[in-house]
Amino acid sequence: MQEKLPQLKISEKIREINFQGLRIGGDASVPFMQENDSTSKPLLALELPFFYEENFPLILKKQYGENYEITDAVKKAESLPNDLLSIRFNIREDRIDKDFAEINDKLDEIFEITKKPLILRGKNNNDIDKKLLPLLAKRATRQCIISFVEDTSYEDILPSLIENNHITVIRTPIDINLAKEMNILTTDKGLDTNKIIIDPDMGGLGYGLDYGFSIIEKLKQVGLSGDKMLNMPIIVFIGEESYKAKEAKSTQYSKAWGEYDKRAIMWELAGASAVIAAGANIVVLWSEKSLLTLKGVIGWN
Amino acid sequence: MELTGLQIFKYLPGGKKTENANCKQCKQPTCMAYALKLAKKQVEPDVCPYLPDELKTLLFEACKKQQNEIIFGANNQTKIGGETVMFRHEKTLVNKTIIAIELNCDDEDFDEKYFKIKNYELERVGEKFNIETIYLCGKKDIELRAKQLTEDGFSLIIKTENPETIDKLKNLNPIFETESECPQATNIIISSQNIDEIIEKYQKIHKIGHQNFVINLDISTKPISTIVEELTYIRRLAILNREESFAHPVMTKIPENLNHYEVLTLASILLCRYSNIIVIKDIDYATITSLLTLRQSIYTDPQKPLQVEPKVYEFNEPDENAIIMMTTNFALTYFAVANEIESMNKPTYLIVTPSDGMSVLTAWSADKFTSELAAKTLKESNLAQKVKNKKIIIPGLLSHMKEELEEELKEWEILVGPIEAYQLPEFVKNNF
Numbered sequence: 001m002q003e004k005l006p007q008l009k010i011s012e013k014i015r016e017i018n019f020q021g022l023r024i025g026g027d028a029s030v031p032f033m034q035e036n037d038s039t040s041k042p043l044l045a046l047e048l049p050f051f052y053e054e055n056f057p058l059i060l061k062k063q064y065g066e067n068y069e070i071t072d073a074v075k076k077a078e079s080l081p082n083d084l085l086s087i088r089f090n091i092r093e094d095r096i097d098k099d100f101a102e103i104n105d106k107l108d109e110i111f112e113i114t115k116k117p118l119i120l121r122g123k124n125n126n127d128i129d130k131k132l133l134p135l136l137a138k139r140a141t142r143q144c145i146i147s148f149v150e151d152t153s154y155e156d157i158l159p160s161l162i163e164n165n166h167i168t169v170i171r172t173p174i175d176i177n178l179a180k181e182m183n184i185l186t187t188d189k190g191l192d193t194n195k196i197i198i199d200p201d202m203g204g205l206g207y208g209l210d211y212g213f214s215i216i217e218k219l220k221q222v223g224l225s226g227d228k229m230l231n232m233p234i235i236v237f238i239g240e241e242s243y244k245a246k247e248a249k250s251t252q253y254s255k256a257w258g259e260y261d262k263r264a265i266m267w268e269l270a271g272a273s274a275v276i277a278a279g280a281n282i283v284v285l286w287s288e289k290s291l292l293t294l295k296g297v298i299g300w301n
Numbered sequence: 302m303e304l305t306g307l308q309i310f311k312y313l314p315g316g317k318k319t320e321n322a323n324c325k326q327c328k329q330p331t332c333m334a335y336a337l338k339l340a341k342k343q344v345e346p347d348v349c350p351y352l353p354d355e356l357k358t359l360l361f362e363a364c365k366k367q368q369n370e371i372i373f374g375a376n377n378q379t380k381i382g383g384e385t386v387m388f389r390h391e392k393t394l395v396n397k398t399i400i401a402i403e404l405n406c407d408d409e410d411f412d413e414k415y416f417k418i419k420n421y422e423l424e425r426v427g428e429k430f431n432i433e434t435i436y437l438c439g440k441k442d443i444e445l446r447a448k449q450l451t452e453d454g455f456s457l458i459i460k461t462e463n464p465e466t467i468d469k470l471k472n473l474n475p476i477f478e479t480e481s482e483c484p485q486a487t488n489i490i491i492s493s494q495n496i497d498e499i500i501e502k503y504q505k506i507h508k509i510g511h512q513n514f515v516i517n518l519d520i521s522t523k524p525i526s527t528i529v530e531e532l533t534y535i536r537r538l539a540i541l542n543r544e545e546s547f548a549h550p551v552m553t554k555i556p557e558n559l560n561h562y563e564v565l566t567l568a569s570i571l572l573c574r575y576s577n578i579i580v581i582k583d584i585d586y587a588t589i590t591s592l593l594t595l596r597q598s599i600y601t602d603p604q605k606p607l608q609v610e611p612k613v614y615e616f617n618e619p620d621e622n623a624i625i626m627m628t629t630n631f632a633l634t635y636f637a638v639a640n641e642i643e644s645m646n647k648p649t650y651l652i653v654t655p656s657d658g659m660s661v662l663t664a665w666s667a668d669k670f671t672s673e674l675a676a677k678t679l680k681e682s683n684l685a686q687k688v689k690n691k692k693i694i695i696p697g698l699l700s701h702m703k704e705e706l707e708e709e710l711k712e713w714e715i716l717v718g719p720i721e722a723y724q725l726p727e728f729v730k731n732n733f
Binding site: 030031032033034209211217221244247257259262265266269271273276289293297298 | 390430500587592
């Protein structure tokens with residue numbers, strides 16, 4: 001039968017980024033398929049907030065414990081099985097200067113503590129990110145993935161990312177044409193096409209996940225069929241999206257919705273499993289339990 | 302793939318410009334006319350004496366079903382299979398993956414578990430979530446229980462080796478998992494370890510005269526990559542190659558030794574990657590809710606966003622002091638807002654604009670939420686006569702429309718609401 005199995009014809013592999021000992025992308029088929037000598041495997045990142053916020057979902061408050069301190073959390077993550085570590089520099093808008101100062105103070109220590117490949121994330125606020133991301137790009141003691149630039153911020157942020165040799169995450173809202181346009185615009189500015197990761201800016205489980213799911217599948221199809229401006233690896237910040245959902249936050253649901261502690265983790269797990277099945281190359285998680293579970297299940301490989 | 306008239310025409314004498322072109326033996330004026338009718342299946346292929354074998358094969362392939370649809374169950378019927386594409390963006394998926402829960406008649410806690418299955422019900426974004434199908438196994442009172450379950454509205458997959466049981470329960474129109482003989486008209490499972498075994502077993506059982514099959518692919522000791530690989534090949538053989546042996550829905554059973562989180566993870570991947578039925582041993586509400594929410598997402602029609610009827614919705618018996626809000630008719634937006642309003646317990650009118658089911662920002666950028674549209678919707682609602690407070694809350698994402706709206710709606714005060722629906726209760730508390 002082996003010889004009769006229908007194979008996917010591709011023109012080109014998804015670009016492969018060699019990053020701090022990891023191979024990101026390089027897909028030669030759809031996920032988990034080994035045809036065309038595909039060796040691509042999804043990578044898992046754990047994401048930690050730099051600052052503790054009172055409105056974190058209960059499940060994460062439990063995970064972070066009392067007296068959250070980013071340096072301790074980074075230390076703890078060293079012994080977890082995440083392929084990458086992502087730090088979210090969630091500067092608070094009512095104390096921007098103080099928070100900047102604290103980041104400045106602790107940055108070197110963080111680079112020191114962790115040996116994991118790093119993703120450094122901005123606030124998702126253009127005004128802050130235009131200051132923050134160039135600072136991180138400059139201060140990083142090794143190559144990092146820096147997230148993200150978008151159409152309204154790339155001109156200000158990109159030069160320092162290029163200069164310091166980082167990998168750039170480009171975010172475009174679930175639209176394949178916009179993704180291509182941004183890839184062209186940024187490479188025109190001097191960004192290396194092999195240093196781009198696409199963020200399709202998708203919704204989490206129950207809140208538009210379907211659009212993102214299909215955009216990932218389409219991006220992969222177009223990439224594998226040889227479009228050199230769309231064959232970059234894909235990253236999904238599923239943790240952030242999952243914990244926006246009321247289902248992952250509220251304990252006020254009826255019994256049929258399941259116990260809160262379980263549901264809140266499963267909300268992220270189901271979304272993460274789906275985007276991995278669709279073809280995401282890096283999945284960024286917030287819950288340690290989801291990380292451990294996913295690592296177990298996809299690690300049966 | 303269906304053949305088009307033009308594709309067919311190329312094989313005919315008229316299309317090839319050879320002898321006998323437009324000979325009219327088919328009673329059609331030209332080869333082109335015949336080709337067009339043949340594509341629509343309005344004429345038979347054998348009335349053309351010059352039809353090449355190559356085209357005959359193509360036509361034969363084109364009318365083979367890619368994946369058969371199986372309808373099972375008696376009181377409530379469940380449909381599975383019938384899929385036509387590999388990816389959901391190509392064409393809407395046809396029948397939702399069924400999540401079946403296993404019930405063993407020999408288990409002491411049968412009744413307790415059944416009670417939990419029966420009582421699972423909730424509603425999310427307008428869809429009722431419940432368990433439709435039970436995988437029934439074991440021996441004790443299986444016939445009695447199968448009838449009771451059917452009466453209660455469940456469709457059944459029944460595992461039994463007892464020919465008498467099969468005979469007595471066949472009227473419930475279940476899917477049978479059995480090595481024993483089955484009447485020809487029943488739905489029957491082909492259990493197999495791998496792809497090769499499917500062909501072998503299918504040909505054997507098909508020869509006896511069976512028509513309705515479900516493939517049960519054993520995934521119990523396989524790594525996830527092998528599982529997805531086999532499921533993908535089976536679906537490709539069905540959809541792309543139209544291989545008869547694989548033109549059936551596929552069932553997978555989640556292995557026993559997994560915790561709930563692992564069950565959910567594996568089931569989520571199976572749901573996205575081509576399993577038509579997933580059998581789960583345990584009934585855990587959080588697992589089922591997360592899984593059915595994923596199913597709701599994956600099986601929405603990508604060409605048609607979920608939308609609600611644009612109109613004025615009333616909450617908590619609004620009177621002349623009611624709060625007024627406005628948003629678009631994208632279902633997720635509507636339900637997010639509606640949920641919050643309900644929980645606030647304050648009399649409220651929610652005006653939902655006709656925005657083609659787009660979310661707030663998308664609607665705005667596609668000109669489906671303009672100040673003219675907002676004004677028109679508000680005017681048609683007659684709310685100006687119904688309330689004292691002429692205040693209207695607009696979505697936080699549209700704060701830039703405030704002035705434009707004030708211009709258009711001179712008698713109203715425009716309040717820019719929060720960006721996220723969950724911030725609404727606090728916003729209302731601070732502003733009213």
